[in-house]
Amino acid sequence: MExxxxxxxxxxxxxxxxxxxxxxxxxxxMESLKSKGWESEIxxxxxxxxxxxxxxxxxxxxxxxxxxIQNLSRLSKExxxxxxxxxxxxGVVGFPTPDEIIQFESKDSLLKLISNGLLAEDSYGYGNxxxxxxxxxxxxxxxxxxxxPSFGKGGIWRVAPLSANDSKMxxxxxxxxxxxxxxxxxxxxxxxxxxxxxxxxxxxxxxILDVPFLPFIKEGIITLFMLYDSPFEVLCKIPALxxxxxxxxxxxxxxxxxxxxxxxxAALISWFKAKVPELCMKLSNNNIPPxxxxxFIPCQKGYILNQLNxxxxxFSARLDIVDxxxxxxxxxxxxxxx
Numbered sequence: 001m002e003x004x005x006x007x008x009x010x011x012x013x014x015x016x017x018x019x020x021x022x023x024x025x026x027x028x029x030m031e032s033l034k035s036k037g038w039e040s041e042i043x044x045x046x047x048x049x050x051x052x053x054x055x056x057x058x059x060x061x062x063x064x065x066x067x068x069i070q071n072l073s074r075l076s077k078e079x080x081x082x083x084x085x086x087x088x089x090x091g092v093v094g095f096p097t098p099d100e101i102i103q104f105e106s107k108d109s110l111l112k113l114i115s116n117g118l119l120a121e122d123s124y125g126y127g128n129x130x131x132x133x134x135x136x137x138x139x140x141x142x143x144x145x146x147x148x149p150s151f152g153k154g155g156i157w158r159v160a161p162l163s164a165n166d167s168k169m170x171x172x173x174x175x176x177x178x179x180x181x182x183x184x185x186x187x188x189x190x191x192x193x194x195x196x197x198x199x200x201x202x203x204x205x206x207x208i209l210d211v212p213f214l215p216f217i218k219e220g221i222i223t224l225f226m227l228y229d230s231p232f233e234v235l236c237k238i239p240a241l242x243x244x245x246x247x248x249x250x251x252x253x254x255x256x257x258x259x260x261x262x263x264x265x266a267a268l269i270s271w272f273k274a275k276v277p278e279l280c281m282k283l284s285n286n287n288i289p290p291x292x293x294x295x296f297i298p299c300q301k302g303y304i305l306n307q308l309n310x311x312x313x314x315f316s317a318r319l320d321i322v323d324x325x326x327x328x329x330x331x332x333x334x335x336x337x338x
Contacts (some may be wrong), residue, residue: 003060008040010026037328058087062094065084069101070312097287100284104289145158172195182248216298217247217298220258221306222296224296229288268302294308295309
């Protein structure tokens with residue numbers, strides 16, 4: 001018999017590290033669901049307990065994942081997605097489903113959004129090592145680029161040729177400058193050596209995303225926190241202005257974070273809301289997640305989508321949305337169960 005019950009998946013170490021805000025969000029959402037007649041529980045995921053968790057949760061109505069998928073090791077991620085896939089096949093409504101996690105958080109999925117103007121037209125994806133090593137010198141000849149592996153927080157590099165070159169490709173023996181987004185390492189290396197090392201991100205089915213570097217990133221990355229199809233909060237993350245070539249937005253690198261008024265970004269919000277239906281059609285079979293976020297970088301013609309997030313969205317700055325979030329969750333469950 002199916003229970004009118006929602007399971008919240010957490011990582012115990014993540015809960016302990018960020019327990020104050022993260023736990024407050026989850027427990028307030030659980031209280032809101034309780035006031036509407038829904039039971040809920042928290043389960044800490046571990047690979048060793050996967051079968052036990054499946055048996056315990058498979059008769060529930062839904063799960064809500066609060067595990068940042070990018071924080072998991074490759075094997076843990078595969079095991080966790082396998083658990084979620086089994087639950088969805090058993091009829092449990094997933095927030096989000098494993099396919100939605102992959103499509104929203106895999107950076108190369110953004111390539112599907114070029115046609116509707118969310119991503120720069122000269123963006124490319126490489127799923128083959130030799131193809132990457134052959135094609136990237138031509139891409140780099142167009143100007144400074146940013147490379148990102150399909151999954152994970154690391155491995156994002158800003159790449160620039162060190163000498164002007166009128167040819168259609170940068171030569172393999174030419175020196176290039178590479179800058180890490182997360183550790184802000186600055187190195188000069190031969191293009192050939194860099195390609196050999198970076199191509200390893202394609203191992204085990206990975207994909208490398210190749211996009212133009214956008215200099216307006218110095219004005220900040222704009223994160224829209226989405227409640228269903230509408231933003232409820234805006235966060236501007238500004239790279240450290242006193243560090244040469246800085247483009248990462250990690251706080252420990254000196255980046256500044258500030259919440260902004262929604263009205264300040266009315267043009268961005270109006271433009272993006274019009275594109276949400278097509279985005280969700282291409283990434284999630286027309287399902288709009290109840291809670292997600294989208295990062296944008298300013299450009300000369302407006303904004304370029306930089307990243308989507310569906311598994312690590314916090315809302316402690318706006319706990320007033322909890323009741324609306326609970327209502328969206330219940331509505332979606334009822335629609336899928338009807």
